[in-house]
Amino acid sequence: MQIAGALLAGVVATLLVSCAPKTEQAQGDAASLVRNAWMAYRLGEYQNAIQDFTTVRSMTEKGSDEWAMATYGLGITWDLRRPGENPRLATQLYHEVLNAAADAPIAPWAELALARQLHLVPVGQEPDYDAVNAAYQKIVDTYPDHLAAKEAFLYLESIQLAKLEPVSSKASAERLLNFIRQDPGKAEFVGPAYSLLSVAYVTLDDQENRLHVEQEAFEHTETDPTDPSVEFAWAYWNLATIAEFEVGDFDLARSYYTALIKEYPNDIRVHGSKQALKRMDALEARLLAEEEER
Amino acid sequence: MSVPKKLFSFIQTYFALLVVVAVYVWSVFVIITYRAQEAPPEAIVIRLGHWQLEASVREAVDEMAEKYRAMHPNVIIIQDAIPESTYGQWVSTQLMGGTAPDLLQVGAQLPANIWLSYYNRYFQPLSRYVYNPNPYNAGTELADTPLRQTYKDGMKTAYVPEMQEYLSIPLTLFGTRILYNKTLLKEITGLEEAPLNYRDFLAVCAQIASTTNPVDGTPYIPIAGSAYHFGFWDSMMFAPVTYGALRRADFNRDGFVGNDETFVAFKTGLLDFHYPPVAGWLKMIREVTDHFQTGYTGLGRDEAVFLFAQQRAVFMTTGTWDAGSLLAQAEGQFEVGIMDFPLPANDDPYYGGVVEGRIYETPGVGFQFAITRASKHFDVALDFLMFLSSQKGNEELNGIIGWIPAIKGTEIIPLLQAFEPHLEGVYNNVNFALGGNTTIKWGQEFDLYKVNQLSFEDLAGRFTRYYLENGLKDFLEQQRDWRRGMQRNEQYLAGIRGRAILADLAMEQAGTPEERAAAELDSESSWVRYRAITSARQIWGELNHARQMDLVNQTELPEDFVGPYEYSERVMEKIRRRLREQKAAETRLAKEPPDDPPPAESP
Known part of the structure; x- marks a missing residue:
């Protein structure tokens, strides 16, 4: 009887002991499954991604960060996989994240995914821009300091600027300036904000300010260090031609054309840059000669 | 029944099956013995698949494999040279079946999107290796240079932007020039070298065309052409004549004239077929292709090569990939020269003010190899590629083939220096490919013009009419799916975002400072990449589309319109004012005595 009791106690103890590691194992598995699922998504192996995300959803507590991450990942996969997409299911999954895990780190991204669904409509359809703007604005208001909100803000302003008319461009320029001022220390999306501001100044035909903000955009450009195609030849060319043709600042134009020639001697625009240097010299010589004649 | 009878009956019943079994056993035996001969059991075998059937390529790879083996005796390199026509199918079946060679030539013979999906699934990313120096460059000036920077093109060709990864190691640089029969040229014209001046070149072509070939009694053909070869002539020599259209039609001043800009420039009267760069392009086509053989547009590459190899034609364009084979064919029969494309002189009566210089050529590299995920010897396969892409190895490989090395500081064989x-x-600055119908219409009319069945005036009149009537509709049809590109970007960006979020989580969960530092680096790099791509591709979609639509819907130019490379009156006035101020300041300075005159010297 004692032996039987000891055996039973042993079995119970073993079962109890096995409980704790099992939970840890489950969590560990959830993390690695989510990693695997994202890897499968990036490799275009959507079926594997769906399987792993679904497994994590079922093995973690609803509303937990892991569950939210898996639900978001599953939504992304159904939303963006081609072929076989199911945007309705994706919408449902994004809403699940927002309803059950509103404070999870992934929630702002789920909100952004919903807004993007409204914006990137299928071929042949036009987005409901009021709904799109409202969706982006909601992210900006709800998560003001989050990267997703900054991204949403830029989409919002690009829609306004795409109207290419002065009133909305002026209002947009003010908001963009505020955005830049609010976040002076951070580089996150400040470069593109300056670039959008430049579009506003083109519409407003304010070329001096356009040149200034293009220079700022260049200064704040974030580049992917692993991408060999990232180079600034285009930026130099853009700044040089604005300085030359829109502002008439030949010294500045010369400095950018020269930088392009020097730093990117194999670039396709080198011929054009050399021609520009000659063109400016010739024009100045002609105008000086005209002045002399007066 | 006796045994022989039973045996006979058995054979009779199962004859077909027995034949199949016998053939199977025989083939297993042959394969095993063949493989054993190819490579001893303990050897590491690296298989390499490519589509370059030119004899010199196979020889070169074999020779380099032998050199590699001298350093690594247990490594055997075996190549599978597959014809171009079946390479795509072969690669697909090998990759899907899990039997692909360790190394595969990539980048062509299949559509780009198929390669992209294959890169994703079946190939090893090589990014982490391209930032390290190539160990085989030890002792050279490239010893400490990361592999990527040892390439003449910065290894751009090997980078797959959609994956943000380097996937392959390129081994050669390609170029296009004109090959000519030196022997025949001298015989017909007395010239030792082909003329590089455009007018002289045309005169030589006319002389060749007026000379009869004594073998068959027909006139010699100045230029061996085909539909395949026309593309090279056009892109390298004719189309760059349109460069000047930039000044009229590069509305967004990005340095290029897009299809939308060409259309708007035609619609608003800024460009037409009589604008000198456009007219000059078509005139040059007429003048040069008149010296191609009759009906060249219906002929393929091989027909032109035959004409050249049979010494019935004097000139032919070719790329570095073909040059070696053509030189081998000519060996012992005639001397071959390689020349650049002829260029009109600056004082040419027609082209003088139109042609601004030689074509800009992108230093594109090719013959690139990727390592398959199925490879059991990734390190060895990579090491062999490092050997082939080293300064010495690359020079040797290309020297044997007769191609241009892709690595900096390498020597090119003298004959190829013209490449x-x-x-x-x-570069070309006219683009009529506005949409499906316009492109087809242009192709039809242009083909008729090329073979002289349509005059310049008819081409200009017929196409302009169609273009202006149908262009906008065609463009709008093409633009219907402008968001599709953004959706593809969204799909890709979501993957990078997922990776960045995971890196953030790893940072929070890191157990040691080292783990935390590594995770921090990964997180920062992933987010920078995410923001850079979002900024470059997604934020501009809506705006670019709006601006493009605004442009193509323009029917007339504003009153104060100035060309993209012209100065407005406002800017001119500003420049004048600045110059006047400068001049005034200089005059003031000249009149004013210096601030501190030197003290007078005492006697």
Whole structure:
């Protein structure tokens, strides 16, 4: 009887002991499954991604960060996989994240995914821009300091600027300036904000300010260090031609054309840059000669 | 029944099956013995698949494999040279079946999107290796240079932007020039070298065309052409004449004239077929292709090569990939010269003010190899590629083939020096491919013009009419799916975002400072990449589309319109004012005595 009791106690103890590691194992598995699922998504192996995300959803507590991450990942996969997409299911999954895990780190991204669904409509359809703007604005208001909100803000302003008319461009320029001022220390999306501001100044035909903000955009450009195609030849060319043709600042134009020639001697625009240097010299010589004649 | 009878009956019943079994056993035996001969059991076998059937390529790879083996005796390199026509199918079946060679030539013979999906699934990313120096460059000036920077093109060709990864190691640089029969040229014209001046070149072509071939009694053909070869002539020599259209039609001043800009320039009267760069392009086509053989547009590459090899034609364009084979064919029969494309002189009566220089050539590299995920010897396969892409190895490999090395500081064989790319020059700036119908219409009319069945005036009149009537509709149809590109970007960006979020989580969960530092680096790099791509691709979609639509819907120019490379009156006034101020300041300075005159010297 004692032996039987000891055996039973042993079995119970073993079962109890096995409980704790099992939970840890489950969590560990959830993390690695989510990693695997994202890897499968990036490799275009959507079926594997769906399987792993679904497994994590079922093995973690609803509303937990892991569950939210898996639900978001599953939504992304159904939303963006081609072929076989199911945007309705994706919408449902994004809403699940927002309803059950509103404070999870992934929630702002789920909100952004919903807004993007409204914006990137299928071929042949036009987005409901009021709904799109409202969706982006909601992210900006709800998560003001989050990267997703900054991204949403830029989409919002690009829609306004795409109207290419002065009133909305002026209002947009003010908001963009505020955005830049609010976040002076951070580089996150400040470069593109300056670039959008430049579009506003083109519409407003304010070329001096356009040149200034293009220079700022260049200064704040974030580049992917692993991408060999990232180079600034285009930026130099853009700044040089604005300085030359829109502002008439030949010294500045010369400095950018020269930088392009020097730093990117194999670039396709080198011929054009050399021609520009000659063109400016010739024009100045002609105008000086005209002045002399007066 | 006796045994022989039973045996006979058995054979009779199962004859077909027995034949199949016998053939199977025989083939297993042959394969095993063949493999054993190819490679001893303990050897590491690296298989390499490519589509370059030119004899010199196979020889070169074999020779380099032998050199590699001298350093690594247990490594055997075996190549599978597959014809171009079946390479795509072969690669697909090998990759899907899990039997692909360790190394595969990639980048062509299949559509780009198929390669992209294959890169994703079946190939090893090589990014982490391209930032390290190539160990085989030890002792050279490239010893400490990361592999990526040892390439003449910065290894751009090997980078797959959609994956943000390097996937392959390129081994050669390609270029296009004109090959000519030196022997025949001298015999017909008395010239030792082909003329590089455009007018002289045309005169030589006319002389060749007026000379009869004594073998068959027909006139010699100045230029061996085909539909395949026309593309090279056009892109390298004719189309760059349109460079000047930039000044009229590069509305967004990005340095190029897009299809939308060409259309708007035609619609608003800024460009037409009589604008000198456009007219000059078509005139040059007429003048040069008149010296191609009759009906060349219906002929393929091989027909032109035959004409050249049979010494019935004097000139032919070719790329570095073909040059070696053509030189081998000519060996012992005639001397071959390689020349650049002829260029009109600056004082040419027609082209003088139109042609601004030689074509700008992108230093594009090719013959690139990727390592398959199925490879059991990734390290060895990579090491062999490092050997082939080292300064010495690459020079040797290309020297044997007769191609241009892709690595900096390498020597090109003298004959190929004419293939060195022009890294400064002009380029095509007219693009009629506005949409499906316009492109087809242009193709039809252009083909008729090429074979002289349509005059310049008829081409200009017929196409302009169609273009202006149907262009906008065609463009709008093409633009219907402008968001599709953004959706593809969204799909890709979501993957990078997922990776960045995971890196953030790893940072929070890191157990040691080292783990935390590594995770921090990964997180920062992933987010920078995410923001850079979002900024470059997604934020501009809506705006670019709006601006493009605004442009193509323009029917007339504003009153104060100035060309993209012209100065407005406002800017001119500003420049004048600045010059006047400068001049005034200089005059003031000249009149004013210096601030501190030197003290007078005492006697």
